[in-house]
Amino acid sequence: xxxxxxxxxxxxxxxxxxxxxxxxxxxxxxxxxxxxxxxxxxxxxxxxxxxxxxxxxxxxxxxxxxxxxxxxxxxxxxxxxxxxxxxxxxxxxxxxxxxxxxxxxxxxxxxxxxxxxxxxxxxxxxxxxxxxxxxxxxxxxxxxxxxxxxxxxxxxxxxxxxxxxxxxxxxxxxxxxxxxxxxxxxxxxxxxxxxxxxxxxxxxxxxxxxxxxxxxxxxxxxxxxxxxxxxxxxxxxxxxxxxxxxxxxxxxxxxxxxxxxxxxxxxxxxxxxxxxxxxxxxxxxxxxxxxxxxxxxxxxxxxxxxxxxxxxxxxxxxxxxxxxxxxxxxxxxxxxxxxxxxxxxxxxxxxxxxxxxxxxxxxxxxxxxxxxxxxxxxxxxxxxxxxxx
Numbered sequence: 001x002x003x004x005x006x007x008x009x010x011x012x013x014x015x016x017x018x019x020x021x022x023x024x025x026x027x028x029x030x031x032x033x034x035x036x037x038x039x040x041x042x043x044x045x046x047x048x049x050x051x052x053x054x055x056x057x058x059x060x061x062x063x064x065x066x067x068x069x070x071x072x073x074x075x076x077x078x079x080x081x082x083x084x085x086x087x088x089x090x091x092x093x094x095x096x097x098x099x100x101x102x103x104x105x106x107x108x109x110x111x112x113x114x115x116x117x118x119x120x121x122x123x124x125x126x127x128x129x130x131x132x133x134x135x136x137x138x139x140x141x142x143x144x145x146x147x148x149x150x151x152x153x154x155x156x157x158x159x160x161x162x163x164x165x166x167x168x169x170x171x172x173x174x175x176x177x178x179x180x181x182x183x184x185x186x187x188x189x190x191x192x193x194x195x196x197x198x199x200x201x202x203x204x205x206x207x208x209x210x211x212x213x214x215x216x217x218x219x220x221x222x223x224x225x226x227x228x229x230x231x232x233x234x235x236x237x238x239x240x241x242x243x244x245x246x247x248x249x250x251x252x253x254x255x256x257x258x259x260x261x262x263x264x265x266x267x268x269x270x271x272x273x274x275x276x277x278x279x280x281x282x283x284x285x286x287x288x289x290x291x292x293x294x295x296x297x298x299x300x301x302x303x304x305x306x307x308x309x310x311x312x313x314x315x316x317x318x319x320x321x322x323x324x325x326x327x328x329x330x331x332x333x334x335x336x337x338x339x340x341x342x343x344x345x346x347x348x349x350x351x352x353x354x355x356x357x358x359x360x361x362x363x364x365x366x367x368x369x370x371x372x373x374x375x376x377x378x379x380x381x382x383x384x385x386x387x388x389x
Contacts, residue, residue, distance in 0.1 A: 027163065028090075028091075028163040028165045028227065029041070029090055030043045030045070030091040030165030030227070030228070031165055031227050031228060031265065032340075033308065033340070033341060034265035034267065034286050034287050034308060034341075034343070035265055035308075035341075036307075036308050036340045036341035037340055038340050041366070041367065041370030042333060042336065042343070042344050042370035042371075043090035043091065043344065043370075044089055044090055044343070044345065044362070044366040044370070045084075045090055045091040045092070045167070045345060046087070046089065046345060046346055046349075046350055046359065047093075047269075047315075047345060047346050047348060047349040047350065048349030048350045048351075049084070049087055049089060049092075049093065049350060049359075050079045050080055050082070050083035050084075050093075050095050051083075051349065051350055051352070052352040053351065053352050053353060053354040053355075053359075054082075054083060054086070054356055055356070056079075056082045056083075056086065057082070057083070060078070060079060065111070066097065066111055067110075067111065069095060070095065070096050070097050070142075070143070071100075071142050072142070073146040073149060074146075074149070076095045076096065076142075076143070076146035077095075077146045077147075077150050077153070079095045080092050080094055080095045080146070080150050081150055081153050081154075084164065086356070086360070087360055087363055088360065088363045088364075088367075089363055090162065090164065090165060091164060091165035091166070091227075091228075092150055092154065092164060092165070092166055092167065093167040093168075093169060093230065094146055094147050094150060094167065094221070094226070095146070096146075096169065098169075098170070098171040098175065098232055098234070099117055099119075099171070099179055100140060100143065101140060101170070101210075101214065102119065102176070102179070102180060103139065104133065104136035104137060104138075104213070105132045105133050105134070105136070105209070106131065106132055106133050107119055107120070107121065107123070107132075107180060108120045108121070109179075115184070116184060116185050117179065117184055117185070118184045119179060119180060119182075119183045119184060122180065122181055122182060122183035123181055123206075124181065124191060124195070126201055126202040126205070128202075129202045129205050129206045129209065130205070132206070132209050134209050137213050137216035137217055137220070140217050140220065141220055143168070143217075143220065143221060144220040144221055144223065144224035145224070147168055147221055147224040147225050148224045148225055150166055150225070151166050151224065151225030151226075154166065165227045166225055166226050166228075167226065167227070167228050167229070167230055168218065168221030168222065168224075168226030168228070168230075169221075169229060169230040169232060170214045170218055170229065170231060171214070171231070171233075172231050172232060172233035172236065172248075172252055172255065172268070172270075173206075173211060173248065173251045174192075174233060174235065174236055174239070174247075174248045174252070175232060175233050175234045175235045175236065176210055176214075177192060177195075177203075177206050177207070177210060178192040178235050178238075181195055186235075188238075189235065196243065196247045203247060204251075207248075207250075207251035210251070211251055211254055211255050211258070214255055215255065215258045215259065218259045218262065219262055222259075222262045222263065222264050227264060228264050228265050228266070228267060229259050229262075229265075229266055229267070230266070230267040230268075230269060230289075231252075231255065231256065231259070231267070231268045231269070232269055232270075233252070233268065233270040233273070233280075234270065234271055235271075236271075236276060236280075237271050237272030237273045237276070239276070241276060241279060244279055244280075245279055249279055249282060249283070252268075252280075253282065253283040253284065256283040256284055256285050257283075257284060260284070260286070265286035265287065266285045266286050266287070267285065267286065267287040267288075267310055268280060268283055268285035268287070268288055269289030269310070270291075271291050271348055272291060272293065273291070274291075274293055274294040274299070274302070277294075277299060277302040277303050278303065278304070280303070281302075281304055281307050285307065286307065287307065287308040287309060287341070287343060288303050288307055288308075288309055288310070289309075289310045289311055289312075289345070290309050290310065290312035290347065291311065291347035291348055292311070292312050292313060292314035292315075292317075292347030293347070294312070295335055296309065296311060296312050296335040296336055296342075297335040297337070299311070300336075307341070308340075308341030308342065308343065309341065309342055309343075310342075310343040310345045311332075311343075311344075311345050311346070312332065312345070312346070312347040313329065313332060313344075313345070313346050314328070314346070314347055315347065315348050315351055315354070316351070318354045318358045318359060318362070319353075319354065319355070319358070322358070322361065325361070325362065326365060329365045329366070329369070330365075330369060332344065333366075333370065344366050344370070
């Protein structure tokens with residue numbers, strides 16, 4: 001089987017993983033919530049839960065670069081496991097980077113201190129897009145190898161009887177294309193949008209090539225033991241609704257549906273995407289990630305009843321005094337109203353300097369409050385705290 005062949009990208013899972021039935025009821029609290037099934041309490045995990053705020057991670061970074069960690073399965077698995085166990089969360093997301101698929105496609109990149117990722121030779125033309133390769137997805141199997149180690153470590157159910165969820169991930173077509181075209185982070189995405197608008201065929205071909213690689217990459221992760229794939233569309237908020245619908249909705253929907261065909265739920269996450277939520281829901285993703293700029297209940301209303309939501313605590317609230325932080329946690333749980341399909345998370349990633357003990361405290365509160373009725377939670381929020389009934 002050629003893992004980069006789109007015709008074969010939805011082939012059967014490995015027999016071991018298929019027997020686990022990752023899309024079936026009862027597999028884990030986290031997966032059941034992804035599928036909007038009843039759970040005993042709200043599951044919780046955090047974006048960037050393994051990162052620069054955690055001393056254990058920084059100890060590893062003293063000896064290894066970010067890319068060395070990503071490309072060394074033993075270290076990536078160690079970082080992933082350490083964070084999940086230290087925090088006591090309900091899911092572990094594999095330690096990797098969105099840009100890893102760029103290398104087998106023929107684009108080298110590096111991380112420059114203080115500047116972030118830098119693509120050495122950005123793509124700016126149809127000829128550049130034509131030159132991108134789609135036949136080397138097997139070069140990314142180091143991520144799958146790390147997932148195998150994490151899945152093996154967490155194979156035994158925890159003390160409460162629940163199985164820890166294992167999350168794989170990839171970037172969305174627009175976000176990866178933006179990095180490839182701009183050469184790094186961008187404020188206005190001028191070059192990316194110029195290619196979108198060009199009409200010369202470069203943009204649809206780029207979307208097609210990215211999806212070929214991303215589906216194969218996701219399949220590797222699922223076969224290795226990932227229970228769910230999260231698709232990061234970090235920069236989709238830079239798009240108008242019209243541009244998202246014209247240039248990004250169809251390829252993103254294709255990616256979501258082809259990954260779902262592998263037998264796992266899909267979480268689709270973007271930042272500053274409140275205006276895009278109804279359109280993002282059309283991708284048929286099982287869960288949409290919400291950032292903190294929209295109240296959770298309004299975000300859920302925007303995506304409709306056939307989709308779960310993940311979020312959406314402001315990451316900077318983790319720096320607040322505990323009474324303020326607790327009220328924010330209770331508020332989000334109250335707005336979720338106990339509906340099946342809510343996964344507690346941040347509205348974006350944990351930032352450097354975040355007190356680890358505050359992150360752990362949020363997990364403890366979710367354990368305490370995550371099965372409480374909305375009325376009970378509402379009665380415990382301090383007076384004057386605005387909460388939608």
